[in-house]
Amino acid sequence: TSLASSIQNFHFDNVLMNASGVHCMTTQELDELYASPAGSFVTKSGTPNARVGNPEPRYHQLELGSINSMGLPNNGIDYYLDYALDFQAKHPDHPIFLSVSGMSPSDYTLLAEKIQASDFNGLTEFNLSCPNVPGKPQIAYDFDTTEQILTDLFKIFTKPAGVKLPPFFDLAQFDQMAALLNRFPLTFINSINSLGNGLMIDPATDTALIRPKGGFGGIGGAYAKPIALANVRAFRQRLRDDIAIIGTGGVTTGRDVYDLILCGADMVQLGTVLQVEGVACFDRLNHELEAVMAEKGYTTLDDFRGKLQTIQ
Numbered sequence: 613t614s615l616a617s618s619i620q621n622f623h624f625d626n627v628l629m630n631a632s633g634v635h636c637m638t639t640q641e642l643d644e645l646y647a648s649p650a651g652s653f654v655t656k657s658g659t660p661n662a663r664v665g666n667p668e669p670r671y672h673q674l675e676l677g678s679i680n681s682m683g684l685p686n687n688g689i690d691y692y693l694d695y696a697l698d699f700q701a702k703h704p705d706h707p708i709f710l711s712v713s714g715m716s717p718s719d720y721t722l723l724a725e726k727i728q729a730s731d732f733n734g735l736t737e738f739n740l741s742c743p744n745v746p747g748k749p750q751i752a753y754d755f756d757t758t759e760q761i762l763t764d765l766f767k768i769f770t771k772p773a774g775v776k777l778p779p780f781f782d783l784a785q786f787d788q789m790a791a792l793l794n795r796f797p798l799t800f801i802n803s804i805n806s807l808g809n810g811l812m813i814d815p816a817t818d819t820a821l822i823r824p825k826g827g828f829g830g831i832g833g834a835y836a837k838p839i840a841l842a843n844v845r846a847f848r849q850r851l852r853d854d855i856a857i858i859g860t861g862g863v864t865t866g867r868d869v870y871d872l873i874l875c876g877a878d879m880v881q882l883g884t885v886l887q888v889e890g891v892a893c894f895d896r897l898n899h900e901l902e903a904v905m906a907e908k909g910y911t912t913l914d915d916f917r918g919k920l921q922t923i924q
């Protein structure tokens with residue numbers, strides 16, 4: 613059995629990687645992802661300057677998932693770009709992802725110029741969906757701003773690039789966003805970011821579980837699974853064939869990984885489950901995925917990728 617997958621000419625031993633934000637803030641955490649059985653990894657979204665993020669508590673998990681309002685704490689683009697350049701020199705056959713995020717359209721141009729000018733030869737993920745910076749809406753819910761950012765970006769950026777999207781909930785949104793994305797030379801999309809602005813309450817104290825934004829934060833984990841599946845499926849049905857899809861959201865078992873691939877995912881990212889279990893989840897989930905495939909008689913991911921059945 614092979615769990616291998618590819619995005620264009622980038623080849624991975626298996627589909628599993630961290631979701632940006634989880635276990636990827638520091639060079640030590642990134643090195644731990646490399647040392648793990650993950651097929652690849654992505655950095656925390658780097659911004660033009662380092663940020664401390666929102667006040668704590670800013671993350672909480674319950675049985676069915678997590679809420680976070682980290683507020684984009686990160687060590688800055690230079691830190692992650694330096695790491696990526698050093699890493700690719702040491703490990704030329706292990707392609708990785710650099711995630712970046714801006715506070716304004718001009719930030720994305722600045723970030724794109726910096727990466728374009730560097731020797732970085734991996735994949736760049738432009739995060740258009742952070743839900744947690746007070747006063748800053750999730751960019752990709754604004755189609756005009758998204759179009760402007762992508763137009764400016766691809767005037768200067770010629771390296772493999774993708775966008776991290778928020779969840780959408782209406783078929784008209786899928787139609788509109790896919791039509792927009794299909795006009796640009798994207799290598800991949802990543803769907804979905806956390807479900808923005810949920811609320812979790814501590815029953816003992818009737819208090820919101822996190823401090824920032826009056827308790828509102830991005831929801832991940834099992835709560836997100838059906839929405840992640842629908843978003844991956846809906847975009848696979850609408851995007852150009854040469855745009856790969858990273859499926860993110862709601863994975864806790866190998867069957868969840870299988871389901872995202874069945875909906876069309878080329879890679880699968882782990883957020884809450886990685887935060888809860890640590891890097892041990894990569895080995896567990898790869899083995900559970902292999903077991904599901906064995907039961908079905910499948911030996912490669914292409915045997916079932918995108919082949920969801922529907923009722924006639």
Ligand code: RRO
Nearest residue numbers: 681682683684742744806830
């Ligand atoms: O740092 C965060 O608060 C954060 C980001 Br940038 C994101 O894209 N998604 C998320 O759930 N949290």
